Amino acid sequence: MTSFVPPLRKTNPHLPFGDQRTAPWYGHDIISVKEMSRKDLEYIFGVAHEMREMVARVGSFDLLKGKILANLFYEPSTRTSSSFTSAMERLGGSVIPINEVHYSSVAKGESLPDTIRTLECYTDVIVLRHPEVGAAKIAADAARKPVINAGDGIGEHPTQALLDMFTILEELHTVDGLTVTMVGDLKFGRTVHSLSRLLSLYGVKINYVAPEILRMPAEIITELDEKGVSQAQYDVLTEEVIQSSDVLYVTRVQRERFKDTAEYEKTKDAFIISPDTLTHAKDKMIVMHPFPRVNEITPGVDEDPRAAYFRQMEYGLYVRMALLAMVLGKA
Amino acid sequence: MTSFVPPLRKTNPHLPFGDQRTAPWYGHDIISVKEMSRKDLEYIFGVAHEMREMVARVGSFDLLKGKILANLFYEPSTRTSSSFTSAMERLGGSVIPINEVHYSSVAKGESLPDTIRTLECYTDVIVLRHPEVGAAKIAADAARKPVINAGDGIGEHPTQALLDMFTILEELHTVDGLTVTMVGDLKFGRTVHSLSRLLSLYGVKINYVAPEILRMPAEIITELDEKGVSQAQYDVLTEEVIQSSDVLYVTRVQRERFKDTAEYEKTKDAFIISPDTLTHAKDKMIVMHPFPRVNEITPGVDEDPRAAYFRQMEYGLYVRMALLAMVLGKA
Amino acid sequence: MTSFVPPLRKTNPHLPFGDQRTAPWYGHDIISVKEMSRKDLEYIFGVAHEMREMVARVGSFDLLKGKILANLFYEPSTRTSSSFTSAMERLGGSVIPINEVHYSSVAKGESLPDTIRTLECYTDVIVLRHPEVGAAKIAADAARKPVINAGDGIGEHPTQALLDMFTILEELHTVDGLTVTMVGDLKFGRTVHSLSRLLSLYGVKINYVAPEILRMPAEIITELDEKGVSQAQYDVLTEEVIQSSDVLYVTRVQRERFKDTAEYEKTKDAFIISPDTLTHAKDKMIVMHPFPRVNEITPGVDEDPRAAYFRQMEYGLYVRMALLAMVLGKA
Numbered sequence: 001m002t003s004f005v006p007p008l009r010k011t012n013p014h015l016p017f018g019d020q021r022t023a024p025w026y027g028h029d030i031i032s033v034k035e036m037s038r039k040d041l042e043y044i045f046g047v048a049h050e051m052r053e054m055v056a057r058v059g060s061f062d063l064l065k066g067k068i069l070a071n072l073f074y075e076p077s078t079r080t081s082s083s084f085t086s087a088m089e090r091l092g093g094s095v096i097p098i099n100e101v102h103y104s105s106v107a108k109g110e111s112l113p114d115t116i117r118t119l120e121c122y123t124d125v126i127v128l129r130h131p132e133v134g135a136a137k138i139a140a141d142a143a144r145k146p147v148i149n150a151g152d153g154i155g156e157h158p159t160q161a162l163l164d165m166f167t168i169l170e171e172l173h174t175v176d177g178l179t180v181t182m183v184g185d186l187k188f189g190r191t192v193h194s195l196s197r198l199l200s201l202y203g204v205k206i207n208y209v210a211p212e213i214l215r216m217p218a219e220i221i222t223e224l225d226e227k228g229v230s231q232a233q234y235d236v237l238t239e240e241v242i243q244s245s246d247v248l249y250v251t252r253v254q255r256e257r258f259k260d261t262a263e264y265e266k267t268k269d270a271f272i273i274s275p276d277t278l279t280h281a282k283d284k285m286i287v288m289h290p291f292p293r294v295n296e297i298t299p300g301v302d303e304d305p306r307a308a309y310f311r312q313m314e315y316g317l318y319v320r321m322a323l324l325a326m327v328l329g330k331a
Numbered sequence: 332m333t334s335f336v337p338p339l340r341k342t343n344p345h346l347p348f349g350d351q352r353t354a355p356w357y358g359h360d361i362i363s364v365k366e367m368s369r370k371d372l373e374y375i376f377g378v379a380h381e382m383r384e385m386v387a388r389v390g391s392f393d394l395l396k397g398k399i400l401a402n403l404f405y406e407p408s409t410r411t412s413s414s415f416t417s418a419m420e421r422l423g424g425s426v427i428p429i430n431e432v433h434y435s436s437v438a439k440g441e442s443l444p445d446t447i448r449t450l451e452c453y454t455d456v457i458v459l460r461h462p463e464v465g466a467a468k469i470a471a472d473a474a475r476k477p478v479i480n481a482g483d484g485i486g487e488h489p490t491q492a493l494l495d496m497f498t499i500l501e502e503l504h505t506v507d508g509l510t511v512t513m514v515g516d517l518k519f520g521r522t523v524h525s526l527s528r529l530l531s532l533y534g535v536k537i538n539y540v541a542p543e544i545l546r547m548p549a550e551i552i553t554e555l556d557e558k559g560v561s562q563a564q565y566d567v568l569t570e571e572v573i574q575s576s577d578v579l580y581v582t583r584v585q586r587e588r589f590k591d592t593a594e595y596e597k598t599k600d601a602f603i604i605s606p607d608t609l610t611h612a613k614d615k616m617i618v619m620h621p622f623p624r625v626n627e628i629t630p631g632v633d634e635d636p637r638a639a640y641f642r643q644m645e646y647g648l649y650v651r652m653a654l655l656a657m658v659l660g661k662a
Numbered sequence: 663m664t665s666f667v668p669p670l671r672k673t674n675p676h677l678p679f680g681d682q683r684t685a686p687w688y689g690h691d692i693i694s695v696k697e698m699s700r701k702d703l704e705y706i707f708g709v710a711h712e713m714r715e716m717v718a719r720v721g722s723f724d725l726l727k728g729k730i731l732a733n734l735f736y737e738p739s740t741r742t743s744s745s746f747t748s749a750m751e752r753l754g755g756s757v758i759p760i761n762e763v764h765y766s767s768v769a770k771g772e773s774l775p776d777t778i779r780t781l782e783c784y785t786d787v788i789v790l791r792h793p794e795v796g797a798a799k800i801a802a803d804a805a806r807k808p809v810i811n812a813g814d815g816i817g818e819h820p821t822q823a824l825l826d827m828f829t830i831l832e833e834l835h836t837v838d839g840l841t842v843t844m845v846g847d848l849k850f851g852r853t854v855h856s857l858s859r860l861l862s863l864y865g866v867k868i869n870y871v872a873p874e875i876l877r878m879p880a881e882i883i884t885e886l887d888e889k890g891v892s893q894a895q896y897d898v899l900t901e902e903v904i905q906s907s908d909v910l911y912v913t914r915v916q917r918e919r920f921k922d923t924a925e926y927e928k929t930k931d932a933f934i935i936s937p938d939t940l941t942h943a944k945d946k947m948i949v950m951h952p953f954p955r956v957n958e959i960t961p962g963v964d965e966d967p968r969a970a971y972f973r974q975m976e977y978g979l980y981v982r983m984a985l986l987a988m989v990l991g992k993a
Contacts, residue, residue: 065722066720066721066722066723066752066754067721067722068722068748068751068752070744094751096744096747096748096751097759098740098744110953110954110955110956113961114953114954114955115740117972118740118741118744118953118972118975119744121745121972121975121976121978121979122744122745122747122748122975122976122979123744123748124721
């Protein structure tokens, strides 16, 4: 299915030759953070920081004027979809929104590669959200234009992982030496898995706070152990852990994960963050959350300057602007 | 829930300081027409008239280039949604359409303030349509960016009220001294309530023509009485009323409002406008309708130059252009 | 219902007078290819070819900057909708996507003419996809702005027919003298009917290859006979037919068309194109398909340079760019 795809590096006839040589990410797909090096991250975050400064100064600018993004969402995600749309529009580009895939030719039985090869006839870059693991890779193999994975089921969601890292970096100005505490559902939470892997590229200490049935998977702990990351597990969020944390990364604990409701009721309060929780936390620490939240962070926390979760979404905009500019050869 | 919101006036870091001082509506929300003064209306209609002239001359222009609108519709309204999209695009801005909220994180249980605070990370202004009364106020309290109410249930729909007034003004060049006749369902019709209140700022006479069970609510009549507005009620649209009217504002009488079908059948013809209805009407009067219509104005009336209901929708575009430019500090 | 429409030629106040005189398609609707002459096609394809060259050179350009397209789809078609959106955006214009008509005021019972007259208040051109035959004509009669038919049920889909012809012309540099072989469901396939009619304007030979119950309708064969087109019918795709073909136009044979499953199973393989099918085909022939495909062309064919079906979609972009520019007086 992929043998017709040009090898290695895709080409863009609209890019001047000089740009092609000096744009190292030009034509690349963004499918996974697994293979990314610390140097890769630093490059991405450097561009994202420039995007942040440009938006603060002028709001929007015409770096991608005339470029078109196919925003192809096989499952709904207002947040991610809006963020990519805004990223493209703030760079002066246009968007074709394709949100209703259940009504489209996909419903008529068309294969994902055919849909991708159709859309690339009309666009310059494709953002794909799909419920099945591996869909982004299949799309990228079929496409001549760059594909950015906006989440493929329980697979990868690289822009979320990158924006989480970028948030820490922009808020705390470094990652090395930090203590990051992850709270909630660490077993099924895709974001904490990816974040752990990216953090392992830096010198950090990670605390995992989760009920026993929702602990961080053993293979990730082993993987990070081998890289020399200092890790610790907790059943509840203790005062000591909070006081030592530079980052508190909160995820939702879903009742449905528990067979025993009593067990859920017993433990859930240990995973809800309220203003009280932060009383003795550091002044410069931050609270993050991949959103949407339900009740795992109370609204009272929103007023605390350490609540970084709305700024986190804004950082997501800059990361996506950076990636779009990079794969289109403009950064 | 709203204590984290900056007080009084929102700020926009992208606006030069000079603009902020000279743009009186800059950063404001548009939630209701209830508090608007005649001076407010005159300012809005002055800008809207300029927009009309600019569109006639050049079609579109780049006043809001680089600005992004979140067009957030929790219930469908093609007309209002398209009108705001067009308004933003004719001003050179971009739009993020969010029409499928039933698929979005709202469906996952996210609160309206969280959704709003997410979207303002990506955009410069938010237009909100929501089925619940008071939703626009909640959104505006949560938001740092301006929010424009595009209808919240049986609550307010300020841009409809404004476009109705602007239509009268542009078509008849004044409001003072006019006789405005409202026909149809005056009890449940949100538009006629808002329009009555706005008309009370001018020296008008208002006729209400409705079946007994669909009469204008007593509190509105009392409110306008206290302001000295001349009002009269009728059960049917008489020849005398038509001949005296400068504006005939028609709304739909829905069969479902009647317990007794015979009662409906008996009265409905008195509320259908046909070319015959207008035989003895003034030459310069206008027929308006908030649309969609079903059968309450027959298609034969469309050819009459006094049929202003399609022009009315076009005036809505200019009012929305004006409001977007104003709250973004560009008018 | 249509008597209020200005006669003959629509006018656009935004177009300078000089442009109006020199833009022969300015203000016209594109409803059907039935009345198009060879000269019309040559004009359209000339503009489309220029669009192709401009896209290859600069990607996008601002020919329609400030113009707004209402992309009104009463039934889903990701391919056609995306293609028109891209066409408008590559020309610097904006799009109002209206895909969820089942949620819109149409669902509230609004007539198509009212919807069209509403949308033209906000836009400069309307693209309409509708499930009912004749809908595009009704819309065009109601509209003052140009309407482009993007498919009305089993009626017409003129931009598909035009892109099919344009594909042949761009790929093979001529149409005269070619042998075009149509394969599959020729009875219900709207595209092959329109294509046959357009081919009849040139000197071609047409082979029809279909199971007996899905043959090309007699009235089309008669119509083309009268124009002197050489036609032949086949039950299966023979080696001789393939070897003589310059164009192999494949359509889907749907199982549901057959009362007798055994009959379907017996014949279907004769209508599936694989790499083997093309072994003895000409070097310069092309394989086309209106898409989506299911299994009637195997993925192995995609690698063959004669597989033109993805390029065919790209040619569709250029044809739609051409038509938008033409009816807006810019080409």
